[in-house]
Amino acid sequence: MHLLKLNRNIPKFQLWTRRYSHAVLHDENEYTDTPVYPPILDMSLQGRKLRERQSVHEKIRNLKTVEEKQIALNMPRYYGWKCVMFNKNRIPYNALPMVQCYTRTHFKTVNSLPDAYSETNPLAEQVVKETKSIIEDIIAVESENVRHIHNNPQEKSEEQLKEENITKNIVRQINRVICNKLADQLPHVLSAQIDYEPRHEAFWFVGGTDVPHNVIQWRKQYKWLHDRLEEPIDRPVQYIGTPHLAVRSQLPLKPIVPYEEATNPDFKVPKFTYVPESVGYYTEFRHGTNIPGFWPGDYDEFGLLSYHGRDHMLSRNESYGHEDNINALHSQALKSSFGWLLAQANYQGFTTYNDITYPLVTQTVITNAKLWSFYVYQMNTITMHNEQMDENPKHNICFGTTPLQLYDTIENGQVKGLNEDVLKMLVQFYLNAPEEREHDMKPYLGKDEQLIADIEDDNKRCWLESTYKHLVSNRPKHNLIPEIYLWERIYKIQHKTRFFEAKRRFFECGINPYKRRLNEHLPPYIPKALREYPRSKKKFERTYYPDV
Secondary structure, three states: OHHHHHHHHOOHHHHHHHHHHHHOOOOHHHOOOOOOOOOOOOOOHHHHHHHHHHHHHHHHHHOOOHHHHHHHHOOOOOOOEEEEEEEOOOOOOOOHHHHHHHHOEEEEEOOOOOHHHHHHHHHHHHHHHHHHHHHHHHHHHHHHOOOOOOOOOOOOOHHHHHHHHHHHHHHHHHHHHHHHHHOOOOHHHHOOEEEEOOOEEEEEEEEEEOOOHHHHHHHOOOHHHHHHOOOOEEEEEEEEEOOOEEEEEOOOOOOOOOHHHHHOOOOOOOOOOOOHHHOOOOEEEEOOOOEEOOOOOOOOOEEEEEEEEOHHHHHOOHHHHHHHHHHHHHHHHHHHHHHHHHHHHHHOOOOOOOOOOOOEEEEEEEEOOOEEEEEEEEEOOOOEOOOOOOOOOOOEEEEEOOOEEOOOEEEOOEEEOOOHHHHHHHHHHHHOOOOOOOOOOOOOOOOOOOOHHHOOOHHHHHHHHHHHHHHHHOOOOOOOOOOOOHHHHHHHHHOOOOOOOOOOOOOOOOOOHHHOOOOOOOOOEOOHHHOOOOOOOOOEOOOOOOOO
């Protein structure tokens, strides 16, 4: 009894110390030769937000499969990102500086292909001599017999449709002739896969841009944001293009410029901070998609060559001038090349937040069957968001030619003045053989699971595949994005004259529908008859969204 009273008078921390004092032992490894201090963290709001973003980037990098990474990129937005749309056939006036900045590309105009192609000169000249007459016949026949297409979803003019069809037919025939000629001599041409009008899409973020007016107005509502009204934001960018023809291979092309020279200060990229609307590019709500013309898991996952039309040049205003028309072709080449390579890099496990560890190269041809422009693009970096826009020293590089004329005229069914040098440059694109790399091509993917097809759990595999395919389809939601009507903006937001009405609308309740996350919805309901036997309270199916 006296012992019980004694224990009541002893403080609890002393009892705990006596009870567990034997567990507190001296650790010899606790001491080091040099002092080790914990990192000093920036506890300001900007510092905390930066660590949160870096944590999300790290989580995306650690995801094992390609499809899960693509779903994770869209997790913050249920209704999709407000993307700056880069379309292949819509190039406004003076768009080259913005395209160079948004793709971080140093462009260099050349009169011939880079020195790396000089080794294939003898074989290219021989192929040109043997195929010259066949290609002349192709041009003469296809230029006269045009297959008319009545449906015109893009509302192109009759002249544009005619040029598009002629170009498409000639490009396919020339590709067939050159591939047949080189198939028995070059293994990469024999095993190459050809896509007709594939779907090329790419999604990335660009930082360091000016803040839109509506964002500044939103920041003015909060006092703690008054000193950050002009702070740059990340702009989501979406490229959508459809080349006439694309050639793919199992191995990537060898770099044109050593990867170490990606940080060369001589590579100049113009700085473009203005809002895209000032140039003529519009925005659209959609999910970010990265599609290089095939689904993940295809055997031939690296691009060799792509053909693009230039019929959009016919709709450009004559007041733009010849120089801007040439820059428009360069802009088209930069967008098409960067977009295709970025989608291929995403299938290797890289994303706009996790930079590539090796360069990728592609070859691009822009033509209307008479005028041909050749481009060689090497992608060295894909991270251009706010944290990396000014700190990333690497740049992409593109070598491009001005439009070269393949022939002079067609008279009486005969092609006059065929330029063999132009045809030789096209053949050299096919002769550029891909090579196997000595480094790990997919360092950010899992060892056993790189695609959702590798997942053993049937439920998880089927759910991820269905979600990924629905995401990249970009079908509209069942419930559309909530809209603020014009009268509400005038009388309720700007002037606040209807304060007596009940506040039921989302903007009156402090709800921002654009910040709704992708997983903020009810999962599919499980009827009682289909629940687990004998009894289960689980009413909804399980979801497998990435934890980012």
